[in-house]
Amino acid sequence: KAGVTQTPRYLIKTRGQQVTLSCSPISGHRSVSWYQQTPGQGLQFLFEYFSETQRNKGNFPGRFSGRQFSNSRSEMNVSTLELGDSALYLCASSVLTDTQYFGPGTRLTVL
């Protein structure tokens, strides 16, 4: 089976812009979770989607949002980018509530 894929792998934006990141889960996986990783805060949970519904949410501002499509693919959006949003954004998929498998991540740089 193909693993979790994330696009794009690298992205450079400027403050105030918005960005959309994409995640394709492993075939048959219905849950997609998003994480942000920064040197200062480590790996932090953003939100989880299951069957097109947000099931869990971490402690992030409303500028961070996501959605899931009927084919389980997911997107996350960050509006009004700030310098502190520079991070590695990781997507993970699982069948239900079980082992999560991570993608390679999208490296976002905000200038």
Place this chain on the structure above:
Amino acid sequence: DAKTTQPTSMDCAEGRAANLPCNHSTISGNEYVYWYRQIHSQGPQYIIHGLKNNETNEMASLIITEDRKSSTLILPHATLRDTAVYYCIVRVITGNQFYFGTGTSLTVIP
């Protein structure tokens, strides 16, 4: 919030067993112990998980104490490619949120 405590860093000689400890003294009966590792700037890689019993797979062994308050990940024959940050995570059986702590940076020395 992270519910685990791990040493910040460890070294291990190549070919020797690497034993990575994790303290999870507040673990509940319905929480699994998971281990992942992350090689620099890549996505975390699943290693192993367990609930009560010791577990072994092709990558590693997981030893969980009888009171479940701590565990040890064992890499039986460490190689240079095992150099990574290792995360110990507890997860509620019915939940899908993984709370990562700071992990242990393992360096395998030739």
